[in-house]
Amino acid sequence: MVSMTYRDALRRAIDEAMxxxxxxxxIGEEVGRYGGAYGVTKDLIKTYGPERMIDTPISEPGIVGxxxxxxxxxLRPIAELMxxxxxxxxxxxxxxxxAKIRYMFGGQIGVPMVLRTQGGTxxxxxAQHSQSLEGWIMHTPxxxxxxxxxxxxxxxxxxxxxxxxxxxxxxxxxxxYAQKEEVDLDAPxxxxxxxxxxxxxxxxxxxxxxxxxxxxxxxxxxxxxRGVEATVIDLRTLNPLDFDTIxxxxxxxxxAMVVCEGVLTAGVAxxxxxxxxxxxxxxxxxxVARVAGEDVPIAVSPALEAASVPGVDLIRDVGERxxxx
Amino acid sequence: xxxxxxxxxxxxxxxxxxGQAPKDHNSALPDLYRTMRRxxxxxxxxxxxxxxxxxxxxxxxxxxxxxxxxxxxxxVMKLQDTFTTHHRGHGIFxxxxxxxxxxxxxxxxxxxxxxxGKGGSxxxxxxxxxHLGANAIVGGGIPAVVGAGLSAxxxxxxxxxxxxxxxGAMQQGILYESMNMAALWDLPVVxxxxxxxxxxxxxxxxxxxxxxxxERALAFGLNGHSVDGLDVEEVRNRARSIVDEARGGxxxxxxxxxxxxxxxxxxxxxxxxxxxxxxEGRKKDPVKFARDRLISEKLAGENALGTLDGEIGKEMDDAxxxxxxxxxxxxxxxxxxxxxxxxxxxxxxxxxxxxVLARN
Ligand SMILES: Cc1ncc(C[n+]2csc(CCOP(=O)(O)OP(=O)(O)O)c2C)c(N)n1
Ligand SMILES: [Mg+2]
Numbered sequence: 001m002v003s004m005t006y007r008d009a010l011r012r013a014i015d016e017a018m019x020x021x022x023x024x025x026x027i028g029e030e031v032g033r034y035g036g037a038y039g040v041t042k043d044l045i046k047t048y049g050p051e052r053m054i055d056t057p058i059s060e061p062g063i064v065g066x067x068x069x070x071x072x073x074x075l076r077p078i079a080e081l082m083x084x085x086x087x088x089x090x091x092x093x094x095x096x097x098x099a100k101i102r103y104m105f106g107g108q109i110g111v112p113m114v115l116r117t118q119g120g121t122x123x124x125x126x127a128q129h130s131q132s133l134e135g136w137i138m139h140t141p142x143x144x145x146x147x148x149x150x151x152x153x154x155x156x157x158x159x160x161x162x163x164x165x166x167x168x169x170x171x172x173x174x175x176x177y178a179q180k181e182e183v184d185l186d187a188p189x190x191x192x193x194x195x196x197x198x199x200x201x202x203x204x205x206x207x208x209x210x211x212x213x214x215x216x217x218x219x220x221x222x223x224x225x226r227g228v229e230a231t232v233i234d235l236r237t238l239n240p241l242d243f244d245t246i247x248x249x250x251x252x253x254x255x256a257m258v259v260c261e262g263v264l265t266a267g268v269a270x271x272x273x274x275x276x277x278x279x280x281x282x283x284x285x286x287x288v289a290r291v292a293g294e295d296v297p298i299a300v301s302p303a304l305e306a307a308s309v310p311g312v313d314l315i316r317d318v319g320e321r322x323x324x325x
Numbered sequence: 326x327x328x329x330x331x332x333x334x335x336x337x338x339x340x341x342x343x344g345q346a347p348k349d350h351n352s353a354l355p356d357l358y359r360t361m362r363r364x365x366x367x368x369x370x371x372x373x374x375x376x377x378x379x380x381x382x383x384x385x386x387x388x389x390x391x392x393x394x395x396x397x398x399x400x401v402m403k404l405q406d407t408f409t410t411h412h413r414g415h416g417i418f419x420x421x422x423x424x425x426x427x428x429x430x431x432x433x434x435x436x437x438x439x440x441x442g443k444g445g446s447x448x449x450x451x452x453x454x455x456h457l458g459a460n461a462i463v464g465g466g467i468p469a470v471v472g473a474g475l476s477a478x479x480x481x482x483x484x485x486x487x488x489x490x491x492x493g494a495m496q497q498g499i500l501y502e503s504m505n506m507a508a509l510w511d512l513p514v515v516x517x518x519x520x521x522x523x524x525x526x527x528x529x530x531x532x533x534x535x536x537x538x539x540e541r542a543l544a545f546g547l548n549g550h551s552v553d554g555l556d557v558e559e560v561r562n563r564a565r566s567i568v569d570e571a572r573g574g575x576x577x578x579x580x581x582x583x584x585x586x587x588x589x590x591x592x593x594x595x596x597x598x599x600x601x602x603x604x605e606g607r608k609k610d611p612v613k614f615a616r617d618r619l620i621s622e623k624l625a626g627e628n629a630l631g632t633l634d635g636e637i638g639k640e641m642d643d644a645x646x647x648x649x650x651x652x653x654x655x656x657x658x659x660x661x662x663x664x665x666x667x668x669x670x671x672x673x674x675x676x677x678x679x680x681v682l683a684r685n
Pocket of ligand 2: 493519521522523524525
């Protein structure tokens with residue numbers, strides 16, 4: 001066991017993958033000399049040089065588009081978008097090109113690239129630097145989507161992403177980079193596409209991912225003090241989505257809530273809740289509760305920012321009401 | 326005289342695949358004429374396919390009038406080179422060695438097409454021929470050649486990647502990001518703008534004040550030129566130095582000026598331009614120009630050319646027949662190739678609904 005941050009786990013995954021696979025190149029703004037806006041790729045340029053740690057101009061559509069072409073011609077690029085909010089600029093290259101190339105071209109070729117980016121609130125970064133846009137990705141067939149919540153998953157999911165034949169969007173949470181955990185990265189990990197049950201209880205299922213897992217776990221601890229035992233599912237990847245694990249737990253327990261940081265309407269929580277309702281209807285004792293971001297842009301005020309996304313208190317209170325209905 | 330394709334070296338295909346390799350094009354005028362004639366005839370048959378109601382939709386963009394750009398530039402590309410095209414890319418793909426039958430079948434949305442009927446005219450691609458894809462997003466295919474150039478450089482493949490696009494894409498930001506990176510990194514990349522004077526109904530001078538298009542490339546440090554697209558030999562000569570220099574790590578840009586003979590797509594009757602203008606524009610016919618020169622320079626006789634034109638016509642008629650009689654893709658193929666082979670396919674809606682509604 002070693003003590004390691006989420007940032008270092010990501011860095012280690014990139015480092016090891018690049019050492020093993022000569023075709024991996026990192027393409028993005030400030031990834032080389034600067035070491036990454038959040039320090040994830042720090043010093044990798046010393047090992048791999050500017051040829052593989054490719055600093056680009058400020059050209060987000062270009063970064064993603066170049067990675068698409070490189071992936072089609074034999075490289076395995078890790079493209080980096082400094083903030084997921086810049087997806088607005090790159091969305092054509094991601095959603096119209098990367099996601100559809102295999103299908104449009106009748107299966108001739110895939111686009112084995114990983115788009116690393118980070119999102120979420122927690123730094124008063126304002127409306128254009130704090131969003132949770134995973135719903136945009138999940139809404140696009142052809143894209144895999146990983147959202148690690150733990151240090152070990154930051155490592156394992158990124159390593160795994162770098163072996164896949166299809167494009168992966170890998171969304172880190174900006175408030176998790178400094179999170180430190182004791183990990184043994186050599187211990188076997190759950191397979192790609194499998195959700196983790198982070199806590200087991202018999203009264204309530206909480207389905208979540210990324211930073212909201214931390215809030216959900218804390219809320220579950222508080223619920224336990226009040227005699228409510230929650231199962232907490234960490235999805236780890238949203239595409240593939242491990243619905244079997246959700247189903248098993250919901251059918252066993254009958255009460256469920258989904259917790260996401262992205263905005264409520266037409267978002268990931270909406271998809272999960274409707275899916276649970278459709279698939280597990282006979283087992284549900286209560287409506288599935290969606291706990292998600294408010295339908296507002298993220299304000300820079302720390303007070304407004306924190307209030308606009310779910311937190312421990314809200315998750316705990318909703319959980320308690322669901323159980324004591 | 327022989328107007329047949331001659332050379333076909335045993336070089337590997339762009340992706341190192343084992344399929345049919347593109348022909349190495351002989352770039353002498355008789356061959357350039359043959360390529361252009363095949364494009365013209367093919368495009369005419371695409372129009373026919375549409376009129377007969379056998380095409381997949383009407384979003385079919387003919388490159389009639391633009392043949393010299395496709396033939397002249399493709400003639401100086403090599404087997405291992407890659408390219409992307411815009412939505413008006415039939416001619417370019419043909420000039421790179423595509424089979425008319427499989428192209429026509431794709432345009433008809435059939436299983437035997439290059440993309441099994443999933444791509445169509447605007448998304449046709451073939452990795453064996455280095456075609457990284459046509460695109461229905463104006464400018465959408467441009468950055469991929471920068472990525473391909475990066476791959477070529479890193480893997481020391483002696484391969485140039487060429488982006489073909491229209492004048493409309495000159496006003497898209499992605500082009501400037503791409504040219505900037507290609508120049509910054511000294512990549513074997515060429516940007517080719519086929520300036521047919523129009524983006525749908527918008528004439529180039531209604532879209533920009535800066536109509537000397539190559540000047541923009543110069544501003545980014547590229548080897549930028551413009552050439553008139555009437556004389557295919559002139560295009561070929563210009564393209565040769567640009568592509569050769571790109572192979573050596575100096576990215577280039579070439580604007581080829583021509584006239585879009587017909588409407589934007591099949592439904593467009595061009596009400597935004599006058600008949601006089603069209604008559605004048607169609608005088609700039611690269612196929613006729615090359616044919617006249619073959620005769621005047623005694624490179625070919627009227628009879629031989631007539632025979633050739635007839636043969637090509639038959640080849641393209643055969644492509645139509647092939648496309649019309651080809652099978653539609655099976656409905657089950659809808660769920661294939663969203664992800665890599667072996668990955669679970671998306672669950673069909675009907676199966677899911679049956680499962681959900683059968684709970685009692
Ligand atoms: C991003 C984008 N915007 C608009 C369109 C609609 N559109 C299709 S073709 C076209 C004109 C393109 O003109 P040009 O690039 O000159 O190519 P041409 O059709 O003349 O070959 C437009 C506006 C599109 N397909 N993609
Ligand atoms: Mg045009």
